[in-house]
Amino acid sequence: MDKRIWMKFSGKRSVCIVVLLREYVSSKTINKVIQVHDRIFCCMAGSLADAQAVTKAAKFHLSFHSVQMESPPLVIAAASVLKELCYKNKEELQAGFITAGWDMKKGPQVYVVALGGMLVRQPVTIGGSGSTFIYGYVDAKYKPSMTKEECLQFATNALALAMGRDNVSGGVANLVVITETGVEHVVVPGDKLPRFHDE
Amino acid sequence: MAAAVATMMPNLGQQISSKNDMIPDWTSQEVSTGTTIMAVEYDGGVVIGADSRTTTGAYIANRVTDKLTPIHDRIFCCRSGSAADTQAIADVVTYQLGFHSIELDEPPLVETAANLFRASCYRYREELTAGILVAGWDRRKGGQVYCVPIGGMLVRQPVSVGGSGSTYIYGFMDSNYKPGLTKEQCLELTAAALSLAMERDGSSGGVVRLATISEDGVERRVILGNQLPKFSTH
Numbered sequence: 001m002d003k004r005i006w007m008k009f010s011g012k013r014s015v016c017i018v019v020l021l022r023e024y025v026s027s028k029t030i031n032k033v034i035q036v037h038d039r040i041f042c043c044m045a046g047s048l049a050d051a052q053a054v055t056k057a058a059k060f061h062l063s064f065h066s067v068q069m070e071s072p073p074l075v076i077a078a079a080s081v082l083k084e085l086c087y088k089n090k091e092e093l094q095a096g097f098i099t100a101g102w103d104m105k106k107g108p109q110v111y112v113v114a115l116g117g118m119l120v121r122q123p124v125t126i127g128g129s130g131s132t133f134i135y136g137y138v139d140a141k142y143k144p145s146m147t148k149e150e151c152l153q154f155a156t157n158a159l160a161l162a163m164g165r166d167n168v169s170g171g172v173a174n175l176v177v178i179t180e181t182g183v184e185h186v187v188v189p190g191d192k193l194p195r196f197h198d199e
Numbered sequence: 200m201a202a203a204v205a206t207m208m209p210n211l212g213q214q215i216s217s218k219n220d221m222i223p224d225w226t227s228q229e230v231s232t233g234t235t236i237m238a239v240e241y242d243g244g245v246v247i248g249a250d251s252r253t254t255t256g257a258y259i260a261n262r263v264t265d266k267l268t269p270i271h272d273r274i275f276c277c278r279s280g281s282a283a284d285t286q287a288i289a290d291v292v293t294y295q296l297g298f299h300s301i302e303l304d305e306p307p308l309v310e311t312a313a314n315l316f317r318a319s320c321y322r323y324r325e326e327l328t329a330g331i332l333v334a335g336w337d338r339r340k341g342g343q344v345y346c347v348p349i350g351g352m353l354v355r356q357p358v359s360v361g362g363s364g365s366t367y368i369y370g371f372m373d374s375n376y377k378p379g380l381t382k383e384q385c386l387e388l389t390a391a392a393l394s395l396a397m398e399r400d401g402s403s404g405g406v407v408r409l410a411t412i413s414e415d416g417v418e419r420r421v422i423l424g425n426q427l428p429k430f431s432t433h
Contacts, residue, residue, distance in 0.1 A: 135368075136392065142431055164373060197376065
């Protein structure tokens with residue numbers, strides 16, 4: 001199981017942040033963040049087999065769509081592709097997704113595709129087994145219009161708290177910052193995560 | 200409690216097929232204090248808090264429940280899990296503790312009350328569904344919080360949360376609690392944490408009931424729904 005947080009914050013530099021944690025039982029980090037296009041990332045939740053199959057199909061559809069339109073795809077297009085696949089095959093699949101990225105039309109966006117195929121845009125969203133422990137923290141600490149540094153700190157803190165409580169989340173926190181200008185990966189190993197009073 | 204209504208219906212519901220749309224599911228469900236409960240120690244006493252929702256399935260049987268139950272003058276318990284089980288256990292412990300206190304001819308220790316809860320919860324662990332926080336003040340150790348979760352473990356903690364809504368506020372608690380808070384800070388922390396949990400947990404809601412227990416006595420207060428701390432909505 002794993003955990004991820006997606007956030008977006010506004011401002012001239014529009015960014016989204018993705019974080020993920022490794023599986024407890026595996027010995028290396030499993031990459032659950034798939035880049036489906038230059039400025040669009042997709043985070044998987046649920047049955048990893050289902051999720052991988054769906055994102056691979058979505059990646060293909062999206063690149064085809066992008067060639068046809070002769071322009072980079074919109075984030076909502078990527079999310080919709082996933083949603084179609086999830087909804088049409090809802091009986092067989094057990095996978096949820098968080099799609100985040102930047103496009104020219106609406107700037108930074110975060111979309112969540114839930115288990116049955118619902119598509120919803122949210123400014124911030126969390127998912128995975130460890131997410132239940134940080135709903136209160138995210139509700140309390142999230143403010144619209146945070147800067148990139150505040151957002152990174154918020155995401156790292158939230159992850160550290162969830163990892164502290166969820167037995168199947170842990171290891172390394174991977175964060176990705178997506179802006180108009182590019183994509184930046186930030187990796188925080190377990191021992192560098194923020195500590196709280198109970199440790 | 201409105202549990203009487205729920206208990207009168209079940210026989211009817213079970214004779215007719217459970218797929219019958221005329222009989223709602225909740226008429227045959229057990230009464231549960233779904234709940235979020237919390238207790239925090241501070242120097243000189245404890246602050247305890249709880250939400251006020253009791254559910255039978257999807258129906259809210261009581262929206263103004265008092266889950267903070269006095270066991271003795273300076274000892275309270277916060278109840279979560281099955282309403283019937285926790286009420287029964289609390290009654291038993293109140294009796295046992297009252298008797299013990301008369302024998303001793305002095306106020307009982309919080310640790311004693313906690314151990315009485317643990318004894319009942321552990322012995323009958325297969326039959327019971329009860330998660331209880333025991334909190335109070337005594338002369339020997341001051342303010343204390345003891346956690347007796349389902350299964351019958353006993354552990355003392357400076358701060359403890361319980362109930363179905365507690366999972367949502369572990370992160371908030373871990374980041375906001377520090378040792379050495381004042382009574383006012385504890386009250387604010389408890390009210391904020393309970394509000395956050397009530398926002399997210401379907402089995403928690405209503406009003407926030409708080410109580411402060413110290414050498415001077417017990418002080419109770421209620422925060423109504425529209426007065427709860429508000430957080431950014433997204």
